Amino acid sequence: MTRRWTLPLAALLATAAPAVAQLPTLPALTPAPVSTTLTGGAVTLGDSVVLVTAPGTDPAVVALVRAMLGDAGVRTITTASRLPATVDRPHIVLGTADAAPVRAALARSGTAVDTHREGYVLTIARDGVVTLAGTDGDGLFHGLQTLRQLVRRASLPALTIRDYPAMPIRGTIEGFYGKPWTTQDRERHLDFLATVKANTYVYSPKDDPFARDKWREAYPAATLAELGSLARRARANHVDFVYAISPGPTICFSDPADQAALERKFDALRGQGIRSFYVALDDIEYQKWNCARDTQAFGPSGAAAAGKAQAQLLNAVQAHLVARDPAAPPLIMVPTEYYDAKETPYKAALRAALDPRIVVQWTGTDVVPPAISIPDAKAATKAFGRKTLLWDNYPVNDYAQTTGRLLMAPYVKREAGLSGELAGILSNPMNQEAPSRVAVTGIAAFAWNDAGYDAERTWTAAARELAGGDARAAQALLTFFDTQHIAPTFGSQPWQEQAPKLKALLDRVRDTIADGDAPARAAVIAELTQRADAIADAPDIIRAGVADPAFAIQAAPWLDAMGTWGRALHLTAAGLAAADAGNPAATRYFADAKRLAAEAAAVRTIPGATRFDGTIKIADGVLDRFIADAPGLIAAPVR
Template identity: 75%
Template sequence: MIRRIATGGRLALTVAAVALAQPVAAQAVQPATLPAIIPTPVSMTLGTGSVTLGRSVVLVAAPGTDPATVALVRAILTEAGVQAVTSAQRVAKGGAQTRVVIGAADAAIVRDALAQSGATPDDRPEGYTIAVTAGGEGGGLITLAGRDADGLFHAAQTLRQVVRRPMVPALVIRDHPAMPIRGTIEGFYGAPWSMADRTSHLDFLASVKANTYVYSPKDDPYARDRWREAYPAATLTALGTLAQRARADHVDFVYAISPGPSICFSDPADAAALERKFDALRGIGIRSFYVALDDIEYTKWNCEADKAAFGASGAEAAGIAQSRLLNAVQADLTAKDPRARPLIMVPTEYYDAKDSPYKAALRKALDPRIVVQWTGTDVVPPAISIPDAKAATKAFGRKTLLWDNYPVNDYAQSAGRLLLAPYAKREAGLSDELTGILSNPMNQEAPSRVAVAGVLAFAWNDAGYDADLTWHAAARDLAGGDTRATAALLTFFDTQHLAPTFGSQPWQEQAPRLKAVLDGVRERLADGDADARRRAIADLAAQADALADASDIIRSGVVDPGFATQARPWLDALQLWGRALQLTAAGLGAADQGNAAAARYFADAKRLAAQAAAVQTIPGATRFGGAVKIADGVLDRFIADAPGLIAS
């Protein structure tokens, strides 16, 4: 049977259709290949043969398996083209029909299925095993075994990637996360995400096996300036709905409050206000909490009572006062919910690993159960090494939870930018010194997924993390698997590759792929060979076409619509810059032929470049707006220099 799938609005034959059209002998020699899975599993081994899902599959769920996960697996199989998924209580032997077994690794039916595949279960928290064994009549056995409910859910997310190919190779995957906490913190300044953005983001987090989302928008008045006040009923209901979605996505919804600008640490009324706030949120299903004490002054008290209780204001006194309050909050949380996760806090000194009186006070006085966040060696660190993390462990007296300020773009140096470079320059092995990583994303939720996918893949398996492969996978995911749209996204991502810091030097360079092409054009034009010049100009024209066409491809409806909406001004500017480069290529071609039209082409390119440079960010979308940056320092420089590269 020829099965067809929609690809970018067109119908394309699948590999399965091609395989069915070939002679049996030709099919028999087709090799199985290892699939690309993101995040990279801890262990993935190919077996012999492959399994075809076919029209119908038998699904066997072990007793006690979460019905939602069973439904998810059923939906994944249907999405992969299976027309009938029938349920059974036991695993039948042999036959042409593929059987899928799911459940806890210690369930008898799952143990037996793993044994048939010669596989053993992963025994780490959130761990899972997937075993695929080919059958003699074309069917096979696929087993998903979870160490726990979260592990089985993660197995389903991996299955989604495995069955994208119509011929599923025989293999065994044993997998578990390297870091216990993996996710994002909506902790930026400026316009918060909408509830729809947050819902989309939670679903995205589930797809990359994250387990934590921290609600901490700086511009939520009830979490910061008016933290003592109760939320309006409508907002509380919306947060409850969001927390429910997080549970369905196996993501821990953590509510963060920022009382630092006004709290009186020694006032029992303020401690009670914190507890009341958390009680109200516990009532809507939120069970994890966080107290943020960043971006505040500790050189002065907010009340005279603190001076009487802790002495003159200063770093050490602040550490003691904060510890006393947080310890009381932790005790209250545990008393009211013994299963609650530990309180998380972000300290006032969050941005380095140097010892200090403040850190010493936290180290000595803070309840050891409380999780401490740390942003690395700077607010926006250019790199993070194992020695850096070891120093933080020593300074805070516990392994820290990394708050990585990437790809957040709420500071002046990031004005006009989307930060879309791969997640890089974090050392493999950090999982031994961190309790986890939370990425602080951009105000633009969908574009944030490009870098966040890398953060979470690194947190899952830092030893096996590949930045470029994960970057490409993020583009494919946003493009819904469409090859042309994926290429257009990668072209666009490259123009947003620069990663700034609080200093003058970025920690990732701008537009490396485009720069390599443009540098190559310069070199071949300088070489003086006529054929080399013509080839260089042709290559430049092709690159210009890719830039000019990318925006329309991204907006064509295949790519996640949120991405196109939130990146609108950047896509507008990209198209103008692409057209300016097309005119530049035409100008160089004319100049190479001694054609007087070269000057007109260059003048038109300059005019379009000026229009592109004037495109502004969406007002109010980010804390610092301004002119949109597209491959700045690379593309603009080449267009400006081009008229002088060939005498006309």
């Protein structure tokens, strides 16, 4: 039976509107928590908050909470050792789940502790008690990143969040060719990784001579101290700083002196507080020995012999690390055959001999894989004899097919459920650190909760973060991201298309001009004009609005080119409007658009900023093609 409403719909909506406006809503959080349950009601922080800090809580974490509350408008923060029976203002209880005040606060809200490593429970009760309980110190810190997002709201919804990572290793590997990041880039990147709940940064720039060509030599004292400073910055952000060395081009695997040189390098870095190490054996010749004694030790050179030799060296280094530090994280290595999961003599030898504690990296089904499925990862597990750590070559832009590009599409085509077959994911970012954060936000969110990952929402969240919450700047950034959406492979076919949102509009313009009536043509040309203005205006909005000026600096030539392309598209829209009205001024508009398009196409990358210098690409194959085709879409008026 159909129910009949006795009031008009408009009256019902008007009646409901005030109540709806006051209802607490499910917050949008990045990465998506494993479980979020609204419990009814809301809490406003106001001017005064009481902070209940459990004994043993890291003072740096307490300082972060205080800063966070200050940014949210709280003016008075007092402290207490426990919750009172009745609270007269918001109380925030902070600590690990084994602390008595935290357990008492959780019990008060009827919530159990979480037991997952790096996990946390966050409860907001309608009486104003906020409890953040980390399973461990890392979990507490990750929970702070969730609370940081929540306190930006005018009121906090009463809720319970139970959250923990799907993958144990999540972060980035600075493993690209070309100009390495500066120390300031790395510091900012470590701060950023904390905000997306990543826990790993691998220092592996290909152009550090003391990590590759001069790997046997000691670092200069100043450089060693700088690496130690970065490791301390990482620790403060609950990120594991991993030092990687690339001895493969010259190492003699059977030479005790070379093994000692590796261990000596690691020992020196351990003296700077670095505890995690990595041996990179990628991009080397493995069919030829570097020394005669390897022939005596392992036989004639070849893939299988290389696998055996590498395993012997790595096992010895792993044993050394444990002898120096029994609690040391396991050694990580990237094999010479780091892509695909096909069975080979090299993989068989490595699998048979390599210490099972050692973590193996793998780039997927190719160097730049178009997709990665659960069966792909299972094949890698079988090939390497352990769950692999995915080295995802996205958004790295150090190969020829990426010349003139920033890779800023959302992270997609990695199958939900990969957390069951991977040890983690490390993104290989771009030479441009700040623009890399767009893709890395997605990769970190996927690694945290692949089952709950939403690519489009995470992409939008990355824009909001870069914009510092400025909605206009966030929208301008999304317009920019769309012009840098293409994701090339080593082949001719990209694994993500170029400018899908812009292309959809331009296709609609073409179709409407071809088949629509006069009002429809006028409407779609007006819409095109609006989009052209958005593209032309975006660079200035981004420069003024981004929270970190490094983004605008590192993306400068792309922003310059984008503005010019936007003006060219505006003139193109004017030409179409004139042509549609039979106005001969269309010819001049199209000519001016062509001239500006040529200017925009000539803008070049910052010399030396990337491995391959070249001209900037902005929605190439979409925007340029439309501007070139537009004069032929409507017949010129007959004079």
